[in-house]
Amino acid sequence: MQEQQLRVGLIGAGRMGADHALRIHERISGARLAAVADPDLDRAQQVAGGFGARATADAFEVIDDSAVDALVIASPGSVHEPLLLAAIERGVPVLCEKPLTPDPKSSLRVVEAEEARGEHLVQVGFMRRFDAEYAELKRLLDAGELGAPLMLHCAHRNAATPPGFTSEMMIYDSVVHEFDTARWLLCSEIAAVSVRAPRTSSAAPDGLRDPQLVTLETTCGALVDVEIFVNCGFGYQVRCEAVGERGTALIGADGGPLVHRSGSWGGTISDDFRDRFGAAFDREFQRWADAAHQGRTDPTAATTWDGYAAAAACEAGVQAQTTGTTAEVDLAERPDFYTP
Ligand SMILES: NC(=O)C1=CN([C@@H]2O[C@H](COP(=O)(O)OP(=O)(O)OC[C@H]3O[C@@H](n4cnc5c(N)ncnc54)[C@H](O)[C@@H]3O)[C@@H](O)[C@H]2O)C=CC1
Numbered sequence: 468m469q470e471q472q473l474r475v476g477l478i479g480a481g482r483m484g485a486d487h488a489l490r491i492h493e494r495i496s497g498a499r500l501a502a503v504a505d506p507d508l509d510r511a512q513q514v515a516g517g518f519g520a521r522a523t524a525d526a527f528e529v530i531d532d533s534a535v536d537a538l539v540i541a542s543p544g545s546v547h548e549p550l551l552l553a554a555i556e557r558g559v560p561v562l563c564e565k566p567l568t569p570d571p572k573s574s575l576r577v578v579e580a581e582e583a584r585g586e587h588l589v590q591v592g593f594m595r596r597f598d599a600e601y602a603e604l605k606r607l608l609d610a611g612e613l614g615a616p617l618m619l620h621c622a623h624r625n626a627a628t629p630p631g632f633t634s635e636m637m638i639y640d641s642v643v644h645e646f647d648t649a650r651w652l653l654c655s656e657i658a659a660v661s662v663r664a665p666r667t668s669s670a671a672p673d674g675l676r677d678p679q680l681v682t683l684e685t686t687c688g689a690l691v692d693v694e695i696f697v698n699c700g701f702g703y704q705v706r707c708e709a710v711g712e713r714g715t716a717l718i719g720a721d722g723g724p725l726v727h728r729s730g731s732w733g734g735t736i737s738d739d740f741r742d743r744f745g746a747a748f749d750r751e752f753q754r755w756a757d758a759a760h761q762g763r764t765d766p767t768a769a770t771t772w773d774g775y776a777a778a779a780a781c782e783a784g785v786q787a788q789t790t791g792t793t794a795e796v797d798l799a800e801r802p803d804f805y806t807p
């Protein structure tokens with residue numbers, strides 16, 4: 468089937484959906500956009516129009532379309548569950564933007580549906596796993612080159628938040644990425660989460676406690692601290708320093724060109740995660756399409772189990788945020804189907 472193009476149905480034609488449509492069309496090979504669904508039909512038509520794809524307001528029409536081989540879900544997390552369940556029932560491969568679903572109960576229903584189907588069909592769009600620097604950090608840790616991991620120090624900074632962004636979203640929309648990368652880098656589950664906050668930045672919108680410091684305890688005994696600062700003002704920045712028994716490694720340390728000109732020196736920083744992680748998204752999509760051609764998911768990608776585990780950690784994170792105490796992560800037993 469490799470010689471034929473994978474016919475992709477896109478669900479959700481907003482900021483990420485439009486970017487992924489372009490990616491499928493221009494930046495990866497072996498796939499093309501076949502259909503686009505968005506309840507905002509104008510938006511669906513706008514995205515589909517440029518690529519010769521058909522547009523509809525009904526996502527289930529795309530899921531049921533026999534002229535669609537694979538799906539990209541880029542609608543808000545709150546609507547992912549029914550879409551995923553329908554896609555699993557049809558047996559079609561899916562790349563679902565994070566989060567798998569917004570809460571662990573619904574994520575577990577997706578895990579159970581996929582396990583019952585007996586095929587790995589869904590991968591979750593935790594794109595950092597495909598970033599070159601994160602991949603090198605993972606290699607160093609897996610090869611034992613830093614010794615046994617003890618701590619991760621992470622910083623996740625956004626320039627500014629869109630209207631309506633809440634403190635809870637700092638956990639389940641933003642820190643969800645660190646929950647996934649910590650589990651992936653350390654090959655360990657998250658056991659407990661606590662959240663503290665310094666005084667609120669004067670740049671934070673009313674009602675938003677920004678920044679916050681989230682601490683994760685893992686089942687392997689490592690500690691992970693995450694500074695989440697979503698109105699830092701200066702740009703988009705994601706850093707991670709791993710501390711092992713025999714060494715440390717830092718990624719996200721602005722290794723780009725150092726420019727000297729007209730009385731100044733320094734680099735530049737974008738405020739858009741699509742710049743920082745553009746190459747990672749491209750790699751994620753190429754590997755997903757290649758795997759889908761072969762009727763499987765990409766082994767580097769986050770599985771539905773990983774999506775569920777991240778949702779469980781988010782639930783503990785929001786609880787810790789609300790109560791001011793450490794919250795344990797309530798995780799179901801992992802089915803053998805998801806043994807890495
Ligand atoms: N991996 C990453 O770094 C990022 C991932 N995301 C994720 O991508 C997803 C989409 O986010 P954005 O594009 O920023 O949101 P957005 O609000 O720009 O776009 C969402 C689109 O989905 C449509 N939609 C709503 N319900 C739908 C349904 N039932 N069926 C089909 N379409 C529906 C909306 O009309 C809208 O056009 C979310 O899950 C979000 O968490 C967002 C930003 C970055």
Ligand SMILES: O=C1[C@@H](O)[C@H](O)[C@@H](O)[C@H](O)[C@H]1O
Pocket residue numbers: 625640641642644740
């Ligand atoms: O997923 C993302 C956004 O939804 C989220 O709001 C940002 O904080 C993250 O940095 C970005 O990667």
